[in-house]
Amino acid sequence: MTITINHYLIVSFLLFSIGFLGVLVRRNFLTILMSIELMLNAVNLNLIAFSRRLSDLTGQVFSIFVITIAAGEAAIGLALTISFFRQKKTLDVEEAHTMQG
Amino acid sequence: MRNLLWAIPLFPLIGFLINGLVYLLSHRTKGETHGHGGGYGTDAHTAATAPDTAHDTGHDPGHHEIPFKGLHTVVGVGSVVIACVLAFGAIFDIGLKAFSEGASHSITLWRWIPLAVNQAVGQIPGSAGEWFVDVTLRIDSLSALMLAFVTFVGSLIHLYSVGYMGHEEGFGRFFAYLNLFMFAMLVLVLGGNFLLLFVGWEGVGLCSYLLIGYYYEKNYAADAGKKAFVVNRIGDFGFILGIFGVFGLFGSLDFQKVFAAAAANPAAYTPYMTVICLLLFVGACGKSAQFPLYVWLPDAMAGPTPVSALIHAATMVTAGVYMIARCNVFFRLAPNAMIVVAIVGAFTALFAATIGVAQNDIKKVLAYSTVSQLGYMFLACGVGAFAEGMFHVTTHAFFKACLFLGAGSVIHAMGGEQDIRRMGGLAGKIPRTYRTFLIATLTISGVPFLAAFFSKDAIKAAVFHAEFQAVPWLPKLLYAVALFTAGLTAFYMFRLLTLTFWGHFRGTKEQEHHVHESPATMTIPLIVLAFLSIVSGYVGVPIIEHGDRIGEFLRPIRLPIAGMPERVHHAPLSIELGLMAAAVAVASIGIYLAWSWYSKGEGRTPARLAAEWPGVYRAVAHKYFVDEAYEKVFVRGLALDGGRFLWEVDATVVDLIPNGAAAVTRGASWMAAAFDQYVVDGLVNGVAYALQSLFQLFRRAQTGRVQNYALVMGGGLFCLVAVYLLFR
Numbered sequence: 001m002t003i004t005i006n007h008y009l010i011v012s013f014l015l016f017s018i019g020f021l022g023v024l025v026r027r028n029f030l031t032i033l034m035s036i037e038l039m040l041n042a043v044n045l046n047l048i049a050f051s052r053r054l055s056d057l058t059g060q061v062f063s064i065f066v067i068t069i070a071a072g073e074a075a076i077g078l079a080l081t082i083s084f085f086r087q088k089k090t091l092d093v094e095e096a097h098t099m100q101g
Numbered sequence: 102m103r104n105l106l107w108a109i110p111l112f113p114l115i116g117f118l119i120n121g122l123v124y125l126l127s128h129r130t131k132g133e134t135h136g137h138g139g140g141y142g143t144d145a146h147t148a149a150t151a152p153d154t155a156h157d158t159g160h161d162p163g164h165h166e167i168p169f170k171g172l173h174t175v176v177g178v179g180s181v182v183i184a185c186v187l188a189f190g191a192i193f194d195i196g197l198k199a200f201s202e203g204a205s206h207s208i209t210l211w212r213w214i215p216l217a218v219n220q221a222v223g224q225i226p227g228s229a230g231e232w233f234v235d236v237t238l239r240i241d242s243l244s245a246l247m248l249a250f251v252t253f254v255g256s257l258i259h260l261y262s263v264g265y266m267g268h269e270e271g272f273g274r275f276f277a278y279l280n281l282f283m284f285a286m287l288v289l290v291l292g293g294n295f296l297l298l299f300v301g302w303e304g305v306g307l308c309s310y311l312l313i314g315y316y317y318e319k320n321y322a323a324d325a326g327k328k329a330f331v332v333n334r335i336g337d338f339g340f341i342l343g344i345f346g347v348f349g350l351f352g353s354l355d356f357q358k359v360f361a362a363a364a365a366n367p368a369a370y371t372p373y374m375t376v377i378c379l380l381l382f383v384g385a386c387g388k389s390a391q392f393p394l395y396v397w398l399p400d401a402m403a404g405p406t407p408v409s410a411l412i413h414a415a416t417m418v419t420a421g422v423y424m425i426a427r428c429n430v431f432f433r434l435a436p437n438a439m440i441v442v443a444i445v446g447a448f449t450a451l452f453a454a455t456i457g458v459a460q461n462d463i464k465k466v467l468a469y470s471t472v473s474q475l476g477y478m479f480l481a482c483g484v485g486a487f488a489e490g491m492f493h494v495t496t497h498a499f500f501k502a503c504l505f506l507g508a509g510s511v512i513h514a515m516g517g518e519q520d521i522r523r524m525g526g527l528a529g530k531i532p533r534t535y536r537t538f539l540i541a542t543l544t545i546s547g548v549p550f551l552a553a554f555f556s557k558d559a560i561k562a563a564v565f566h567a568e569f570q571a572v573p574w575l576p577k578l579l580y581a582v583a584l585f586t587a588g589l590t591a592f593y594m595f596r597l598l599t600l601t602f603w604g605h606f607r608g609t610k611e612q613e614h615h616v617h618e619s620p621a622t623m624t625i626p627l628i629v630l631a632f633l634s635i636v637s638g639y640v641g642v643p644i645i646e647h648g649d650r651i652g653e654f655l656r657p658i659r660l661p662i663a664g665m666p667e668r669v670h671h672a673p674l675s676i677e678l679g680l681m682a683a684a685v686a687v688a689s690i691g692i693y694l695a696w697s698w699y700s701k702g703e704g705r706t707p708a709r710l711a712a713e714w715p716g717v718y719r720a721v722a723h724k725y726f727v728d729e730a731y732e733k734v735f736v737r738g739l740a741l742d743g744g745r746f747l748w749e750v751d752a753t754v755v756d757l758i759p760n761g762a763a764a765v766t767r768g769a770s771w772m773a774a775a776f777d778q779y780v781v782d783g784l785v786n787g788v789a790y791a792l793q794s795l796f797q798l799f800r801r802a803q804t805g806r807v808q809n810y811a812l813v814m815g816g817g818l819f820c821l822v823a824v825y826l827l828f829r
Contacts, residue, residue, distance in 0.1 A: 024812050093808065100805030 008049035015042035029084060029091040033077045040070045102187070102194035103206045106238045109187045109248070110291065113283035116180030120173055120280060124273030127168040167272050177276030178259045181283050185252035192245045203657035205241035205357075207293050212236075214296075232352050239293030239356065243658045246491060246651075247290040247423055250498045254415045255283050257626035261506050262407040264622035265513060275315060275405065282308035286416050290423070294354040295344045298424065302340070302388065305417045306333045312412060313404040325403035332397040336387015343380030346373065360430040364660040371434050378431050378438035381424065382445075389421030391479055392449040395472045396728055402464040406509030409464060414471050414505050415498040422478040422494050426487040430660050433485065440569055443483025447582045450476030452725070454589040458596070459721040462519050463508045466597050470545065471501060473586060477560055480583060484576065486563030488655040492641045493560055495651070496552035499637050500544040503630035507538035510619045510627065511601060515612055521600040523612070528602040530616045533624045535602050537631035542598045544634040546591035547688040552638030554684070557587060559641055559649075562680050584687055591691030599699040643677060 015038055022035030044063040051059025081091065088095045167173075195204055214234040240248065259279060266275050285304025292298040306329075314326030344354065350373055351359045363370050385391070390398035401413045412418070425432060425442070432439055450473045457469035474497050481490035512519055514531050528535040544551040547558075561583050567576040606613050618624070641651040661667060698706045711718035720726065 020811075020815060024808055024815065094806065096807070097805035100803060 005049055005053050008045060012042045012045040012049070015039075015045065027092050027094055029081050029093055032093065033074065033081070036077070037070060037074065040066055040073075102190035103240070104208065105187055106191055106206065106208050106240060106291065107210060109184050109191070109252070110238075110284050110287035112180040112183045112187070113280045113287065116176050116280035117277050117284060119176045120273050120277035123169050123172060124271075124277055127273070167268075167270065170267075170272055173273040173276050174263050177280055178256070178263060180280055181252065181259045182256050184283065184287065185256045188248045188252045191240060192249060195240070195245075197654065200242040200245055201654045201656065203241075205239060205657075207237050207239035207357075209293075210236040210238065234294060234296050234354055236297060237293030237355065238291040238297075240291060241658065242654050242656075243423070243426060243491065244290050246495060246655065247419075248287070250495050251286055251290060251416050252283075254498050254502050254630070255286075255411060257629055258407050258411040258415075258502065258506070261410075261509070261623050261626040262405075264620045265407055265509055266405060267620075271315065275312075278308055278311045278315070279408075279411070282312070282412060282417075286420075289420055293356055295347055295356070295359075296354050298427075299337075299341065299344060302384075302420060302424075303337065305412070305420065306330065306337070306388070309333075309401065309412050309417060312408040313401045315404050315408065319403075322403040325397075325400040329397035329401050332394050333387045336384045336394055338383075339380045339387070340384020343377050343384060346377040346380060350377070356427065360428075360660055363430050363434065364662045367434055367662050367664060374431050374435035375438050378428070378435040379441065381428055381431070382438060382442055385421030385425055385479070386445065387421075388424075389418050389475045389479070390449075390472050391421070391445050391476065392452055393727075395449060395453065396731060398472055399465055399468040399724070402462070402468050406464065406505060406512060409468070410502045410505030410509065413468070414501040418471065418475060419478070419494045419498065422475070422482060422490055425479070425482045426491050426655075426658065429482075429485075429487045429658065430662065432482070433662060433665070436570065439483050439485065440571065440575065441483075443480055443564075443567075443569075443575070443579055446476045446479025446481075446483050447579045447586075448476070449473070450480060450586045451582050451589075452476075454586045454593065455721055456724045457593040458589065459718065461522050463511060463521050463524075463597065463601065464505075464519060466521075466593060467501070467504055467508055470504075470590065470594065473590060474501065474545075477557065477583065477586070480579060481560040481563060484564050484567035484579070486560060486567075487659065488652045489556070489559040489563050489641075491655055492651045493553070493556040495640075496544075496556040496634070496637050499630050500541045500553060500634035503537055503541040503627060503634055504545065506623070506627050506630065507534050507541065510534040510623055511538075513619050513623070514616045515608065516615045518608060518612060521597060523608040524601045524606070525604040525608075526602070526606040527616065531618045533618060534627065537624075537627040538602065539598065540631040541634050542594045546594050546692060547587055547684055548692075549681075549685055550638075552634050552636070555638035555641050555643070558681055558684055559643060559652075561587070561684060562643065562677060565676075565680060584683060587684055588687035588691040591688040592695045595692050595695030596699050599695060603700050604703070 019035045019038030019042060022038065023032055026032055026035065044066050047059040047063045047066070051057065051063075084096065085091060191206075192200075195206055212233060213236045216232045216234075259276075262275065262279065266272055269275065282305060285301050285308055287301070289298055289301025289305060292301055310326045310330040313329050314323045316322040317326075347359060348354055350370065351362055353359055353362075363374075387394045398413055398418065402409055404413075432442070453469045453472035453476060457466050457473065460466045460469060474493070478490045478493050478497070481487070481493060510531065511524070511527065511534060514527070514534070515524065518524065540551075544553045547554050561580060564576055564583055565580045567579075569575050640654075641649050643649060698704065723729070
């Protein structure tokens with residue numbers, strides 16, 4: 001069986017869906033961060049698959065950018081986690097509802 | 102040797118890295134230990150009350166061991182000495198004669214910015230149009246001259262700093278910055294294109310900031326650093342716009358290609374040159390402290406004295422002159438820009454010299470003298486005498502470094518005192534400092550057969566013979582200004598010398614007891630520099646056949662421009678001698694006045710003059726209130742008083758109309774009030790009530806839980822995609 005672009009897209013779609021679902025349903029701050037990471041990497045996979053298919057390096061360059069941004073995002077996310085934990089003594093995001101209308 | 106060009110800036114960079122790392126590592130564990138023992142706030146108080154007597158002493162009362170002092174000394178001084186040896190090796194490898202015949206050597210280290218620009222951009226025929234920038238180091242006669250005195254004076258001042266800064270906690274930090282400065286300055290000098298020049302230009306600016314603010318725990322030093330940085334930023338803004346212009350016009354930034362293109366096809370470029378030259382000149386004004394951007398240089402004296410000598414007298418501030426001499430092809434194509442350069446230069450020379458007459462801080466006098474001498478150099482460039490300008494740059498580097506280091510030695514001896522009113526009679530107490538200072542003062546005053554006599558004379562002669570087609574009377578006026586400034590220079594320098602070294606001691610008993618000659622690491626550089634300020638003028642002796650060796654050496658940088666014949670002025674000997682005689686006469690008058698007023702008359706005449714014209718004295722002593730004006734207009738004006746001014750306008754002018762109308766309105770408003778209360782308020786309150794109850798509903802949507810929002814967003818996206826897929 002040859003691996004076509006569709007396979008990549010399906011894997012990428014599954015990864016993205018898992019990540020998105022994780023963001024929606026999980027309550028632990030860290031798990032949500034990891035789910036976001038999953039979504040970002042699904043996008044990376046997508047970009048690289050198309051980059052390969054179209055023989056255009058732009059996609060790969062973009063995925064490098066995404067990885068870079070993801071690193072920054074992880075750093076800020078973890079910093080938020082720590083300061084959140086210091087405030088609430090828990091990692092449950094349900095506790096973060098002070099912006100409620 | 103010539104292929105080791107890349108190693109010349111490399112060694113100071115390595116020195117910076119080693120010194121910086123060792124200093125950081127050795128100070129990390131100790132926490133907040135600064136030299137001077139004073140933290141924030143303690144010294145700020147004295148600075149606020151007497152900012153002009155800012156002390157930068159080489160002394161720390163607590164004599165504690167400085168970690169890694171030996172290492173810092175060896176690395177800091179050694180790296181610059183190696184650079185100096187390599188520089189002279191490279192220069193003599195190519196040969197002075199070859200340089201004067203136009204030899205140059207360049208090495209391209211790597212391609213820096215490759216730009217794949219469409220080649221079809223509208224280009225002027227003959228332009229290089231290569232659209233890339235390389236890291237190219239290049240040495241020709243102009244950069245060889247700069248390289249020689251920058252590395253040599255740099256080495257001497259590094260050596261001097263070992264003695265001067267010997268008791269400072271921040272010894273390693275100081276040498277790290279100083280080495281970084283040498284690296285940046287060498288990149289500036291050796292850079293083969295505008296962008297590399299700019300890198301060095303910004304690098305020296307950064308180091309200048311760091312070193313002015315070396316005593317960063319003192320407010321005035323930190324503020325002076327910021328001021329230097331911000332004012333330089335204004336100049337750099339013009340400079341980089343000029344670089345953009347050059348790149349857009351020529352498609353290249355390489356000096357050789359750009360100048361060759363401009364010289365070969367002047368007609369195509371001339372229309373743009375005035376703008377580009379003026380922008381470049383704005384950059385030069387900032388870096389070389391020309392009016393109106395000179396204000397940072399006097400304040401920069403807050404840094405340690407070796408820094409003032411190296412950066413703010415000998416090397417960095419001459420970068421502007423170097424850049425203009427480098428771009429001489431452009432400036433010769435833009436006669437109007439040249440006129441601006443000449444006028445600004447002459448005005449700055451005169452302006453700063455008059456301020457220098459009334460200053461009482463030994464370093465401030467020298468700072469204004471530097472601004473004034475830089476004005477001279479720009480005046481030379483403005484009349485097309487680029488070689489003469491560079492000649493003065495070179496001699497100035499020697500005698501002004503000698504003066505500053507001498508001043509540092511005096512301050513060292515006085516234990517931090519900088520006010521010349523509290524000195525006097527130091528000649529017998531610190532004889533070596535006195536003799537070198539005397540030689541340098543005689544030199545800057547233009548005493549015959551010392552260095553500045555020849556270089557200033559060359560500039561004045563060039564100004565006298567200059568021709569401006571637009572304003573034919575201007576050169577004679579500029580000459581008069583230059584001559585008068587020379588007299589003023591002699592006057593204020595001898596005033597400084599008299600008050601510092603002659604007469605009787607006017608300080609306190611403790612100070613008198615403390616006075617001592619500086620160590621050998623400080624006096625040896627002084628002696629070498631004093632020697633050079635005597636002899637360095639003989640590279641440019643006028644009148645004699647082949648006497649103007651420096652002019653011949655620098656001739657290759659003056660590319661012949663197509664269709665513009667080179668004007669060779671060979672004035673008759675009598676005029677040359679007459680100009681010299683005038684210069685000597687004016688200098689003697691200045692020296693005599695200073696001597697008779699301050700030494701013989703013990704300052705009675707100036708005191709009487711100051712009492713007779715209090716307004717004039719106040720203006721000069723307060724530096725013509727330029728700093729106050731800038732403070733008012735730019736610092737406060739645009740931020741605070743601008744708003745206040747608008748408020749005043751509003752309150753007086755604009756309010757006339759409403760005041761008149763108010764009476765009418767009051768009558769009408771009584772009627773309106775009733776209408777308002779019942780009809781309008783009812784309407785408004787009704788609408789408000791309706792909206793409030795509506796939004797009670799909506800606010801439920803703001804749960805504050807991000808996951809809910811994400812869910813709604815995902816759902817919305819799903820719906821949109823679904824609609825798109827179904828109905829496309």
